[in-house]
Amino acid sequence: MSFRIVDLAETGSTNDWIADHPEDGLWVRADRQTAGRGRRARAWTSDIGNLFTSTFAAPQPGEGAAPQLSFVAANALLDTVARWVPRERLSLKWPNDLMLDGMKVAGILLEGHARGVIIGVGVNLAHFPEGTERPATSLAAAGIAPPSAREACGTLAEAFAAHRRRWREDGFAATRADWLAAAAGIGKPIVARLGNADLTGTFEGLAEDGALLLRLPDGALRPIHAGEVFTLGDQA
Template identity: 50%
Template sequence: MHTHLAEVGSTNDWLLAHAADLPDGWWVRADRQTAGRGRRGRVWHDGAGNLMASVLVKAEGPVQQFSFVAAVALRGAIAEACGVETRLKWPNDLLFDGAKVSGILLERAGDALVVGIGVNVGWAPDDLERPAVAVGGSVEVLFAALARHFALWRGRWAMEGFAPVRAAWLAAAQGIGGRIEVRLGHETLTGIFEGLGDDGALLLRMGDGRVRPVHAGEVFALGGRDAAGD
């Protein structure tokens, strides 16, 4: 259940435009993107030789949790297809040796959700704010593994709720217990990364001992190789 395009503006935009006519669980994959984007409007490179795909989710409930569903599924798929063990950085980045290997972007299409996933397979851009690295392997094999793992974790989310997804995310999380900086746009917070709330919020222990939940922001490490990652 997927559409394969040689070139598209962005897989998210294509799926958003076709969401009303496609069934739940439909994927679109492209060889090239001419108008790809990441979180907060960042440009996503052409990507030829890398994986660029999006999946349509028509589900009820706290669908924002699919940010974590997708991250956990992608981690399993990369391990299976590429032989690379990654770590997870809040909310949904995957890191290898501290460098970013993928991006995940959630967007709404009416009552549906589009989950966009990009993975550096054949190469990684070198002009980004944060270091990036490629995982190697076959785009086709990785895509097939991702579709399977996503269906598995989506099924668990539907049957068991967020708890197993949260547990799997925490087991692979980078930098729990380390000092981090969280940039919220209007303010910057520093503290200890305590873990993940029951709703997916980052739990930040402040200097006065209070634990503050953070639902959106940019996370940066403050020293130490096991910190949250840049």
């Protein structure tokens, strides 16, 4: 599956730009965003030197449910950053964060579109935001010389195409296995925040559909399809 990249000096949001240009395999990268956002409409700090990019995925024969693209993108993001960072320092946090030394270094935002799915990615290459809900870092802060945002985007686009092909040909079970191999916190106590309610339990893994499996104190196994996850003592 081919791809192409459009480079912009500035845009409001790369997700908004790609929504107006819904072409499968098209990536847009901006040096700077003036209205970047993350999950739950949180503002995404957009310092020049970091990677801000989005792509569009139209449904293809053999592909699974659209939400599974979050795991496809996460696996591609892991492989991308692992080009410059030792893999043992990286881990994936459900549902869509990449961690470096236990701190957030990148995130993914999926948004629906009438013709498919928009996948936005932000990577802290040269800078990281201060005062975040949970600790963040960047490649530079971790002592790693960061690539240019353009180089990182090209690497990500290639990795995403490869993982999307694996998902299409081998099914979500293969994508799920790849994600679990790098998952943070399996077997450890966590808090799942569901709206205004918090559930405490043990992170048991992923269900066949990608839901987080939470073992509750009474022994029940509860699938979590949407929410945020914190290690105990880390929730705000």
